[in-house]
Every structure is written in C-alpha cells, then in structure tokens.
Amino acid sequence: xxxxxxxxxxxxxxxxxxxxxxxxxxxxxxxxxxxxxxxxxxxxxxxxxxxxxxxxxxxxxxxxxxxxxxxxxxxxxxxxxxxxxxxxxxxxxxxxxxxxxxxxxxxxxxxxxxxxxxxxxxxxxxxxxxxxxxxxxxxxxxxxxxxxxxxxxxxxxxxxxxxxxxxxxxxxxxxxxxxxxxxxxxxxxxxxxxxxxxxxxxxxxxxxxxxxxxxxxxxxxxxxxxxxxxxxxxxxxxxxxxxxxxxxxxxxxxxxxxxxxxxxxxxxxxxxxxxxxxxxxxxxxxxxxxxxxxxxxxxxxxxxxxxxxxxxxxxxxxxxxxxxxxxxxxxxxxxxxxxxxxxxxx
Amino acid sequence: xxxxxxxxxxxxxxxxxxxxxxxxxxxxxxxxxxxxxxxxxxxxxxxxxxxxxxxxxxxxxxxxxxxxxxxxxxxxxxxxxxxxxxxxxxxxxxxxxxxxxxxxxxxxxxxxxxxxxxxxxxxxxxxxxxxxxxxxxxxxxxxxxxxxxxxxxxxxxxxxxxxxxxxxxxxxxxxxxxxxxxxxxxxxxxxxxxxxxxxxxxxxxxxxxxxxxxxxxxxxxxxxxxxxxxxxxxxxxxxxxxxxxxxxxxxxxxxxxxxxxxxxxxxxxxxxxxxxxxxxxxxxxxxxxxxxxxxxxxxxxxxxxxxxxxxxxxxxxxxxxxxxxxxxxxxxxxxxxxxxxxxxxx
DNA sequence: CACGCCCGGTAGAGCGCTCTCCCGCACCCC
DNA sequence: GGGGTGCGGGAGAGCGCTCTACCGGGCGTG
Numbered sequence: 001x002x003x004x005x006x007x008x009x010x011x012x013x014x015x016x017x018x019x020x021x022x023x024x025x026x027x028x029x030x031x032x033x034x035x036x037x038x039x040x041x042x043x044x045x046x047x048x049x050x051x052x053x054x055x056x057x058x059x060x061x062x063x064x065x066x067x068x069x070x071x072x073x074x075x076x077x078x079x080x081x082x083x084x085x086x087x088x089x090x091x092x093x094x095x096x097x098x099x100x101x102x103x104x105x106x107x108x109x110x111x112x113x114x115x116x117x118x119x120x121x122x123x124x125x126x127x128x129x130x131x132x133x134x135x136x137x138x139x140x141x142x143x144x145x146x147x148x149x150x151x152x153x154x155x156x157x158x159x160x161x162x163x164x165x166x167x168x169x170x171x172x173x174x175x176x177x178x179x180x181x182x183x184x185x186x187x188x189x190x191x192x193x194x195x196x197x198x199x200x201x202x203x204x205x206x207x208x209x210x211x212x213x214x215x216x217x218x219x220x221x222x223x224x225x226x227x228x229x230x231x232x233x234x235x236x237x238x239x240x241x242x243x244x245x246x247x248x249x250x251x252x253x254x255x256x257x258x259x260x261x262x263x264x265x266x267x268x269x270x271x272x273x274x275x276x277x278x279x280x281x282x283x284x285x286x287x288x289x290x291x292x293x294x295x296x297x298x299x300x301x302x303x304x305x306x307x308x309x310x311x312x313x314x315x316x317x318x319x320x321x322x323x324x325x326x327x328x329x330x331x332x333x334x335x336x337x338x339x340x341x342x343x344x345x346x
Numbered sequence: 347x348x349x350x351x352x353x354x355x356x357x358x359x360x361x362x363x364x365x366x367x368x369x370x371x372x373x374x375x376x377x378x379x380x381x382x383x384x385x386x387x388x389x390x391x392x393x394x395x396x397x398x399x400x401x402x403x404x405x406x407x408x409x410x411x412x413x414x415x416x417x418x419x420x421x422x423x424x425x426x427x428x429x430x431x432x433x434x435x436x437x438x439x440x441x442x443x444x445x446x447x448x449x450x451x452x453x454x455x456x457x458x459x460x461x462x463x464x465x466x467x468x469x470x471x472x473x474x475x476x477x478x479x480x481x482x483x484x485x486x487x488x489x490x491x492x493x494x495x496x497x498x499x500x501x502x503x504x505x506x507x508x509x510x511x512x513x514x515x516x517x518x519x520x521x522x523x524x525x526x527x528x529x530x531x532x533x534x535x536x537x538x539x540x541x542x543x544x545x546x547x548x549x550x551x552x553x554x555x556x557x558x559x560x561x562x563x564x565x566x567x568x569x570x571x572x573x574x575x576x577x578x579x580x581x582x583x584x585x586x587x588x589x590x591x592x593x594x595x596x597x598x599x600x601x602x603x604x605x606x607x608x609x610x611x612x613x614x615x616x617x618x619x620x621x622x623x624x625x626x627x628x629x630x631x632x633x634x635x636x637x638x639x640x641x642x643x644x645x646x647x648x649x650x651x652x653x654x655x656x657x658x659x660x661x662x663x664x665x666x667x668x669x670x671x672x673x674x675x676x677x678x679x680x681x682x683x684x685x686x687x688x689x690x691x692x
Numbered sequence: 693c694a695c696g697c698c699c700g701g702t703a704g705a706g707c708g709c710t711c712t713c714c715c716g717c718a719c720c721c722c
Numbered sequence: 723g724g725g726g727t728g729c730g731g732g733a734g735a736g737c738g739c740t741c742t743a744c745c746g747g748g749c750g751t752g
Binding site: 005050051052053054055057058061063064065068082083084085086087088089092094095096100102103106111112113114115116122128129131132133134237238239267275293296297299310314 | 432613
C-alpha cells in the first residue's frame, strides 16, 4: 500500500535493459542472452517485482481462472442462497469434484472461482462475470436436469464444460458416467448374492442420472425374470434415504436387497433397516452408488458402484482448457465407466 | 471470439457522448442528466456492452475476488494435493464456511477463488497470486495450528482474515469460537445427565481448538470433583472417532458418557459403541461438537455443541472487506459463543 | 448586471503489460 | 568481400477503463 509496487519499467531500469526484454525473461519467450537473463532475474529479485495480472489480462485477454459453478434449476429466494452452498457441499461428491478440478487446474497455474447459480439473477451473474472476462470459461455442475444455465452459456458463446449430459441438447462438451451400466452392475451383484425381493431407492427423477441408473437396474432385473421392482424416490440425502427406505419397508417388509442411487441414501437406508431390526447384509443387502467417502466410514462399509468423480472432474477441466485455448472447437463428450466395489453391505 | 466485444468507446459513439459520461452512467457516479442517462443505457443495450474487468482492475487496483484458502501445515507431496481438497470437503464444516462466505460476498458482487495451501510451493503461490493482484485479500482456514501461511501473508502486508486464532501471534484479524466454553457446555450436560465415568475424544492436539475444547471440558469435570478424564486423540474424521472410541472402550469398558470434539467423530464413536453392544444414549451418552449436517442425519441424532460456522465465515468476509476498503487498519478478533443443542444422543 | 458557482459534460493522461515491428550485428555462404 | 540470414534487443503502440483536470453555461447573489 505504502510504496508503489515495482513495475516492469522499474526492473528494466534496474537491469539496464528495456521493458520488452524483462517481459521476455519473465514469460520465457524467445531467446534472451543468458547473461542478460540473469541480470534481469537479479533485478527482479532486488526489486521484488511481481507482474500485474490485470495489466497482463488486459492485453492477453486471458485470466488465470475458470468459474466452477454449482447450478440448480430453482428460483429459490436469495436468502436461501448460502443454504444452497452449505447443502451442496454436504455431499462429499462436490468435494471430489473440487479435488479433481483443482488437481488439473493447478499445474496450469489456474484457479477456480466458486459460483452458485440457483436463481435467474445468479445465473445472469455467472454469464456476466464470464462476459466481463472475470474467468476464461465455466465448469458447470448442475443439480437439476432442466438447468437453464448451459443454454445461457452456449448462447453467449462462452467456453463451458458440463458435468453430466444436459437435459435439453446444448452444444457444449460434457463428461458423464454410463449410469445405466452402473444400475446393471448393482442389479447383477444383488442377483448373484441370491436376493429375490429387490427394491430400489432412486435419486430425484428430475435428474437424468437417476433415471438412467434406475433404467439399467430395472432392465437387468427384468431380463432375469423379475418384472416388478418396488421403487421409492429419494433426494440424494441421508434423510431422504431414510424416508424412502421406511416407505419401501412398510409396503414390502420382506425385501432382501436394495439398490440406492447414491451412498448417502444407502447410509440412511441402512440406519432405517437396522432400526427395524434387519441385519445388513445378512437380512437385507444394500448397494450404494458413487463410492464416496461415506462408503468406507459408514458401518457396514458400503458395497457400491464407483463413479470416478475426481477423474471426471479432471477431464472436465482439461476439456475446458482445450476449448479456451482453441485446441478444440466443437463440443464433445467423454463417458466414464462405473465399477462395482464390493465391501460389506452387500 | 469473432466480433470484437464492444467497448466504452463504442457505446459513447453510439450514444453521441463521451467515454467519461458512459463510464459515469455505468458506475453510477456523479450526476448525469436523466435524459442522457437513458440515452446511454439504451446504447449499452443496443451494443450489448459489458465492462472489461481487467481494464477496470488495472486502474482501480481492485478485483472482484478474494481468495478462500484452505491451508494445511504439511509439506505433503504434490500428488496428494487433490486428495487434500477431497478430504477437506469431506467434512461438512467447510461447506458451511463456503456458504457463509458466499452469502456475504455475493451482495457485494465479489466471488471467492478457491485455493489450497499445504505445501511450501502452494503457500508461495497464494502469496504470489495476491501480490499479483489476482484477488484483493485472503480468507484463510487452517487445518493446523502451526500453519506458516498467516505469517507469510502478514509479512507481505496482504489483507487477510483468519478462521481461528493463529498459533503464533500474527497481526491479522480473525474470528474464533469460545472453544473452552464449548467444552464446558458439553461437560455440564453430561454431568447433569448423571454420567459418572466420562471420557473424551479430542481433535488433533496440534489444533488449538482441540486443546481448548479439552481444557474447558476437563476443567469443568475437575471442578465437579472428577479429577481424571480418559482421553483419546482423534483426527476429526469418522474413522479416527471409531478407533479413538475403540481404544477408550478397551481401557474403560464402564464409560457412560463421551464428549467428542466434533460431530464426525461422534458418529464414529456411536458406531463403535453400538457394535460393542452399548445403547446410545441409554448406556453411553455422546455429545458432539459443531452441529454440522451429520448431527441431524446420524442416528441417534446428535446432542452437540453448536458452532455458528456460517455466521463466523460471514463475519470473516466482512472483516476482510473492511480491511480491503481501508475502513479498518488494525487487526481485530471476533469471538463467537457456542451453544448446546440437545437432541437424542445425550 | 457582473461575478462566482455549481452542474453536466469533455478531453486526455495514464494504469502495467504484451507484442509487433524494426534495427544492428555477427555469421556464413558463395 | 558483398549480401543474405537469423538472432538478440529496443521502441512504441495500444489493450479498455477511470479519473483528474478543465470548460461552458445557467443561475443565484450583491
């Protein structure tokens, strides 16, 4: 604050060279005489110079950030906004996304700006922020299938990559999981275990992933001659898993296998099952989805369908980088395969 | 990409006024004739103008972002970095911090840039980023008591506010909780319930908060004539809560009350307790700490010491804003009071 | 009615950087 | 030895904005 921060000019004067040369040394472009190079480097050291990002951005039209936006479809009131953030991060899933994204961004010297978009205004804010050049592109994780943000981004021709295929077709790249395949894995495992009365707790059916997991699960059971699967819809939270399981149990007390569309709900289901005197997996086998951190902390440890979230997030960041750099212009999609992880719950 | 983004100049030409006038309208400074005002506004509309952040930053020396840094003390290898992020966000605590911060930042049009600093290099990166003007200041949440980052920030005279009092005195503002008081609340509740053989699972003792919670807990018991409290150190994770509880139980099978330094460990402790045939709270009462989301999803629901994390985070953001704006120059601290929330586990 | 004042507007100087263009100089080939 | 060739370095024009002058004119005042 007190003394003005040293500029390129200052370093140049100190080193007795021109601004351009210092800039070249700093950015490592073109050949600069080794002697002059460390003359400059020493001058930088002495002055404590740090390049000014804003100035650099102004001319290069590139920032060192991307927006990481968690997007809902609602138009919940503004007061609920920070509750949204809290709620979102209550699911270890998002932590994994952050981990994967940061892992890829960091080596490139980039950082994620966290944004939440669950109201029309906040969506507009995201678009504005990008248009103003606050970030070079957006990584979008939607919590709803009919999220309007992707279309907004695409219309504004802003670089963006989505986690999961958007509800309506939108010309943006995305990464996704073969959810149907995941459902199949769960069904086959339960079947192989000898379960006969199988039910499932789905995710919110407004989410495509939930639909797909259910479809894959159902189809597989049907193929094995089990035409009817009791279904209860959950909301991807422990709580919702509990109530879904409770209602399932009320209607089908003889259930002996349950597939829940994520681990949090599996945890809830197991709690209810135990409360009602069922042993897991002895009486009822439970298969979760995600292979999140709760899968191993929960007792019994969860048998679950692994979703390589970190890897997916990391790929998302790479794709975005490609789009930003212009190395890739047309939208693409990368689909990951789920994997069954057998532990104790089934 | 194709057509150049419209600039102030373009809008000015379109509206038939000068650049300065447009700038005034955009930023709402000084009086501008209402007629001209919407002449300009219309021109903005027509051209689809968006102010360029970089250019603005260059002259105002202010960004619209602050760094939200989660900081460890280690020098773990670089490959563990994204694991760090994942691990950190596995605790709902950080989600609450994000929620609180965003809630305060958003109305001010600011956004958090997420950064992780658990290696010397990454710490340096945070400092560089701020010095380069990538963000106006830093909000720091340390996971270790002897985190070197605060001192680095203070030395560089960068605006920063900490969550929790730093290990070594550093001239930076911080928010904190009266942890000792929290320990007291837990002890008193257990005592009032009639527990006689009370033990505790602490957080990592390298964290001041853990020490304080323990001290408050211990002092209160001592004052009630209970001179000896079995202690097992945990690591704030469910897992560590499980092993700590297991070792406590092995040495003191007759324990009838446990205070765990956070909710995650309470959850782990309860699992072990149940596995070993203890009913909670009937046989053993368990009091957690934080009042995080698991407190209500866990069965039995946790009686816990509430830490108003969102409010603390929000205050942290306000303080930082004050420092950045120069409204506050000297460091200050705001200490929040914990509160006992009685549910089912004790 | 002359004077000063404020109001509403313009002009233009930077902010600190990158990058294109140009220039000088050694070097090499014929 | 003349003229390319290429490499290392400098000069200077912006990037798009804010902000400090400054300026013209309507108005209240003595």
